[in-house]
Amino acid sequence: AAGVIQSPRHLIKEKRETATLKCYPIPRHDTVYWYQQGPGQDPQFLISFYEKMQSDKGSIPDRFSAQQFSDYHSELNMSSLELGDSALYFCASTLPENTGELFFGEGSRLTVL
């Protein structure tokens, strides 16, 4: 079965650079969530989109922005990268009826040097 696809899987950037992460949800899933997971930490909710509109915002820094496109894929844009932004970034999607169950991608590992 198709899963949530994230790219790139690994990304290395310098401080103050910009990075973009992409997420392709499971077909028919119209809601996308972004989570950040630091080493040894629990996933922290960043932002979510439903039907291409932002639906909720968590602990997303102002330096980050995201959007969902007409084909339901989403992109997380991160600017002025800091060392503390190094983490695993997960995208998750849910069924249209949204039972709360999140289906996670494999994650994008961002390393900021």
Added chain:
Amino acid sequence: EDQVTQSPEALRLQEGESSSLNCSYTVSGLRGLFWYRQDPGKGPEFLFTLYSAGEEKEKERLKATLTKKESFLHITAPKPEDSATYLCAVWGGGADGLTFGKGTHLIIQP
């Protein structure tokens, strides 16, 4: 603010030694409690959803239960392949995203 506390932080068991993981939560209007399994460097893998106190779900060697204040993940006769971090998360009335606990790192020794 929704809060999830998992215990223990880490647990080492012998193969076949049954045990339980705890998830205590405070949430305004629980819409669902979720258990996920996470392997190192991988995304969380969905295991169970529990919606109301008294509900139980089973899958192979795992059984999840829910009360009004906590959930337990019981693991019966575990095998080494059950080694992973088990995350508990709540879906509350105020937030769109799930709030996760810090997880229990489970190691099953052969």
